[in-house]
Amino acid sequence: MEIKASDVKALREATGAGLMDCKKALTEANGDAKEAEKILKEKGLAAVAKRAERATSEGRVFVRAQDKKIALIEVTCETDFVANNADFIAAGEKLLDITFANGYTQVEQAHKDVLLDLATKTRENMTVAKVNVINVPDNAVAETYVHSNFKTASAVVVKGSTADVVKQFAHDCCLHLAAFTPAYIYQKDVPQSYIDEQTEIFKGQMDQDEKMASKPQNIKDNILKSKVAKHVAEICFVDQMFVKDDKVSVAKKLEEVSKAAGAQLEFGEIVLDVLGK
Numbered sequence: 001m002e003i004k005a006s007d008v009k010a011l012r013e014a015t016g017a018g019l020m021d022c023k024k025a026l027t028e029a030n031g032d033a034k035e036a037e038k039i040l041k042e043k044g045l046a047a048v049a050k051r052a053e054r055a056t057s058e059g060r061v062f063v064r065a066q067d068k069k070i071a072l073i074e075v076t077c078e079t080d081f082v083a084n085n086a087d088f089i090a091a092g093e094k095l096l097d098i099t100f101a102n103g104y105t106q107v108e109q110a111h112k113d114v115l116l117d118l119a120t121k122t123r124e125n126m127t128v129a130k131v132n133v134i135n136v137p138d139n140a141v142a143e144t145y146v147h148s149n150f151k152t153a154s155a156v157v158v159k160g161s162t163a164d165v166v167k168q169f170a171h172d173c174c175l176h177l178a179a180f181t182p183a184y185i186y187q188k189d190v191p192q193s194y195i196d197e198q199t200e201i202f203k204g205q206m207d208q209d210e211k212m213a214s215k216p217q218n219i220k221d222n223i224l225k226s227k228v229a230k231h232v233a234e235i236c237f238v239d240q241m242f243v244k245d246d247k248v249s250v251a252k253k254l255e256e257v258s259k260a261a262g263a264q265l266e267f268g269e270i271v272l273d274v275l276g277k
Contacts, residue, residue: 003023003026003027007026007031007033008022008023008026010033011025011026011033011036011037011040014033014037021040022040025037025039025040040120041120056076056077056078056125056126056127056129057076057078057276058076058077058078058079058080058082058083058275059074059075059076059077059083059126059129059151059275059276060074060075060083060088060089060150060151060275061073061074061075061146061150061151061152061273062074062075062092062093062095062096063144063146063153063155064096064100065136065142065144066100067100068135068136069133069134069135070133070134070136070142070144070155070271071096071099071100071131071132071133071134072130072132072133072134072144072153072155072271072273073092073096073099073111073128073131073132074128074129074130074131074273074275075088075091075092075095075115075126075127075128075129076126076127076129076275076276077122077124077125077126078124078125078126079124082122082124082126083150085122087118087121087122088118088122091114091115091118094114095114095115095128098110098111098114099111099131099133104131104133105131105133106131107128107129107130107131108131111128111131112128114128115127115128129275129276130273132155132271132273134155134157134268134269135269136157136268137157137159137268139159139160139161139162140157140158140159140160140268141157141158141161141166141167141170142155142156142158142170142268143155143156143167143170143171143173143174144156144174145171145174145175145178147178151274151275152178152181152272152273152274152275153178153272153273154173154174154175154177154178154270154271154272154273155174155269155270155271156170156171156173156174156177156267157170157267157268157269157270158170158173158254158265158266158267158268159266159267159268160258160261160263160264160265160266161261161262161263161265163261163262163263165257165260165261166257166261166263166265169253169254169257172242172243172244173250173270175243175244176237176242176243176244176250177237177270177272178272179243180237180240180243181272181274181277182235182236182237182240182272183235183236184235184236184237185237185238185267185270186236186237186238187233187236187239189236190232190235190236195228195232198228198231198232199224199228202224202227202228202231203224206220206223206224233249237270238250238251238254238267239251254266254267
């Protein structure tokens with residue numbers, strides 16, 4: 001049967017598939033648009049399965065604060081062209097919608113279903129890599145930050161006061177996280193295996209230093225401990241020098257803000273999401 005150009009165009013607008021694919025599907029479906037759409041979707045699903053192993057190094061982190069909650073959702077794809085596409089961005093907002101509407105706290109099938117339709121249209125491998133949800137308690141402030149490339153986002157909760165000075169501090173902490181991307185929040189979070197590995201690295205470096213050879217063993221042990229302690233502090237958020245005042249650590253700045261607010265402050269949940277990490 002003859003397939004009208006208008007029908008092909010309508011099917012393409014509905015599915016995002018190529019003109020020739022739409023025409024073939026309509027021909028196979030004897031002109032039935034619904035059947036043709038089903039055929040295209042089945043073919044698209046097969047194509048998505050084939051692309052599942054392809055790397056997804058591009059994408060965005062979507063963030064929203066709503067109803068005393070903050071959601072950060074990391075969505076990956078293959079190319080920055082798709083990551084910056086209006087449909088991809090709309091899909092990310094829809095993922096946030098269903099997260100809040102259903103109270104999701106992790107990746108669910110509903111998230112995957114949203115991306116499946118888009119993946120069939122764009123012919124790219126996509127995935128919802130992470131879903132982080134933060135609950136904001138009473139008498140606390142929460143701030144978020146998304147970097148201009150949309151690949152780095154952060155959220156910080158500070159408990160104990162809702163004063164403006166605390167809000168500013170929480171916001172600055174978000175900027176700090178995005179700028180320095182610390183590997184850990186607190187030293188207690190650092191695995192002992194990592195500390196042991198780093199100790200061996202520093203020890204090896206010291207063993208190759210001729211100036212160290214003549215030093216007493218107890219001196220070398222103290223130097224080694226100092227090196228490890230300094231390194232651990234450099235990779236932990238609260239021990240890093242604060243982004244807005246490099247003379248004090250984040251923890252020390254928290255103490256200063258506590259005095260300014262007239263309240264005992266403490267950090268609540270802290271999330272740093274860097275695409276692909």
